[in-house]
Amino acid sequence: MRTAALQRPAEALAGRCRPPPAAALVAPPAPLPRRPRQPSSTLPQQLCRSAHRRQRLVAASAADPVQTAQQTAAAPAASSGSPEPEADVLIEFKDVWKSFGSKQILRGASFKIRRGEAVGIIGSSGTGKSTTLRLAAGLLQPDKGVVLIKGEPRRGLISDDDTSDKLKVGLVFQSGALFDSLTVGENVGFLLHEHTSLPQSKIQELVAESLGKVGLSGVEPLYPSELSGGMKKRVALARAIVRDEKHDNVEQVIMYDEPTAGLDPVASTVVEDLIRDLHEKHGEGHHHEVPAGGHHRHHHKHHHKSQHHSGGSSTSSASSYAGSTSFDSLASANGGSPASANGRSRSSTAGAAPSGNGTSVTPLGALPAHKQPPPGGITSYIVVTHQHSTIRRAVDRIIFLHEGRVVWQGTVEEFDTTDEPIVRQFASGSLEGPIRYE
Numbered sequence: 046m047r048t049a050a051l052q053r054p055a056e057a058l059a060g061r062c063r064p065p066p067a068a069a070l071v072a073p074p075a076p077l078p079r080r081p082r083q084p085s086s087t088l089p090q091q092l093c094r095s096a097h098r099r100q101r102l103v104a105a106s107a108a109d110p111v112q113t114a115q116q117t118a119a120a121p122a123a124s125s126g127s128p129e130p131e132a133d134v135l136i137e138f139k140d141v142w143k144s145f146g147s148k149q150i151l152r153g154a155s156f157k158i159r160r161g162e163a164v165g166i167i168g169s170s171g172t173g174k175s176t177t178l179r180l181a182a183g184l185l186q187p188d189k190g191v192v193l194i195k196g197e198p199r200r201g202l203i204s205d206d207d208t209s210d211k212l213k214v215g216l217v218f219q220s221g222a223l224f225d226s227l228t229v230g231e232n233v234g235f236l237l238h239e240h241t242s243l244p245q246s247k248i249q250e251l252v253a254e255s256l257g258k259v260g261l262s263g264v265e266p267l268y269p270s271e272l273s274g275g276m277k278k279r280v281a282l283a284r285a286i287v288r289d290e291k292h293d294n295v296e297q298v299i300m301y302d303e304p305t306a307g308l309d310p311v312a313s314t315v316v317e318d319l320i321r322d323l324h325e326k327h328g329e330g331h332h333h334e335v336p337a338g339g340h341h342r343h344h345h346k347h348h349h350k351s352q353h354h355s356g357g358s359s360t361s362s363a364s365s366y367a368g369s370t371s372f373d374s375l376a377s378a379n380g381g382s383p384a385s386a387n388g389r390s391r392s393s394t395a396g397a398a399p400s401g402n403g404t405s406v407t408p409l410g411a412l413p414a415h416k417q418p419p420p421g422g423i424t425s426y427i428v429v430t431h432q433h434s435t436i437r438r439a440v441d442r443i444i445f446l447h448e449g450r451v452v453w454q455g456t457v458e459e460f461d462t463t464d465e466p467i468v469r470q471f472a473s474g475s476l477e478g479p480i481r482y483e
């Protein structure tokens with residue numbers, strides 16, 4: 046079933062271009078929503094719509110009782126009998142430890158990613174953000190603790206894990222990790238060539254569809270060297286969301302590692318809005334409901350309140366196939382033994398339950414079967430970033446990692462007001478404070 050295009054990646058693996066390890070490449074398919082796509086719309090038009098949608102969401106959240114301060118200190122949802130559904134948790138880290146040789150990186154990281162969320166993971170350099178993504182993608186295994194995908198522990202690395210019928214976890218690496226010797230079309234269709242038996246014409250169609258979604262229709266014949274940095278990142282994104290048809294009904298979480306690193310401010314905005322827009326297009330309609338109070342509410346505006354440290358549990362996973370990764374990022378899947386750490390953990394409310402005056406969100410897990418949202422689409426995404434603009438524009442909730450643990454979580458708005466000293470120092474860039482640089 047290998048076509049001519051398939052021979053070239055093989056050459057790439059022999060050293061002619063950067064080889065994305067098959068295990069890392071996740072190609073989340075993207076079934077489209079009820080809302081018909083408008084193929085004729087340009088990227089600026091799409092982004093404009095995205096901005097309008099975001100304004101509506103912000104307006105809605107301002108009136109959302111979940112935002113009330115009283116709920117900030119809410120007890121963990123699961124134990125409070127609140128309606129926050131564990132069924133909504135797609136990925137959960139429970140006390141995850143990871144070291145590389147003698148370097149202890151993660152020291153008991155715990156957090157949850159819920160259906161519909163747009164989450165940013167931030168923190169100082171070297172604190173383990175990318176490592177966290179690689180663990181979530183199944184490219185690395187924890188030394189201790191567990192990564193749950195829809196409630197099921199990942200078993201082994203992604204290649205050993207056969208739960209792709211439950212959740213796809215896609216990873217778009219910072220470098221884009223495009224094969225230099227392949228055209229854009231071949232790059233985007235790489236996984237389809239490698240892992241499916243779809244005919245060439247179908248692959249071309251799916252590649253064109255995917256490139257259209259990132260506003261790059263018609264660039265198939267170009268080589269990566271002919272693209273700007275921003276375009277390369279969008280091509281990597283197109284590769285991550287290309288559909289394989291077989292998994293169209295499987296929902297997906299996409300993880301972006303520094304998606305705007307090295308881009309100028311305008312190119313960053315394009316990518317940030319694209320990330321948001323892809324999520325809304327592919328996930329929208331799946332996750333909004335009409336709660337008792339009559340307000341439509343998007344799940345991705347869950348607005349978990351500030352919390353120190355998280356915990357959680359949940360599950361299931363699934364890998365899919367390739368995404369994009371650089372060879373470097375896979376260099377070390379081995380690990381040393383976990384060292385002890387002195388975390389500063391406190392309690393967590395990962396997933397503060399919306400409640401209050403009749404506008405609470407009905408948990409998806411509690412919906413009757415006939416009202417369950419259809420699976421498929423980018424239901425949640427995670428962005429690792431150092432860019433303020435990306436935090437502001439592309440995410441709703443922030444998980445702050447420090448010295449291998451989650452020390453704070455909250456909404457983007459709360460990030461500006463929290464008095465957590467680590468967060469304040471990070472936000473201000475001050476040299477004074479608990480964050481130490483050598």
Ligand SMILES: Nc1ncnc2c1ncn2[C@@H]1O[C@H](COP(=O)(O)OP(=O)(O)OP(=O)(O)O)[C@@H](O)[C@H]1O
Binds near residue numbers: 168174374
């Ligand atoms: N495969 C590996 N082998 C050895 N060390 C590694 C490996 N991967 C990561 N590290 C080390 O682990 C530490 C954490 O890396 P990671 O990339 O997760 O941090 P980060 O928080 O994403 O940092 P940055 O913000 O600078 O990208 C770094 O010191 C890095 O050098």
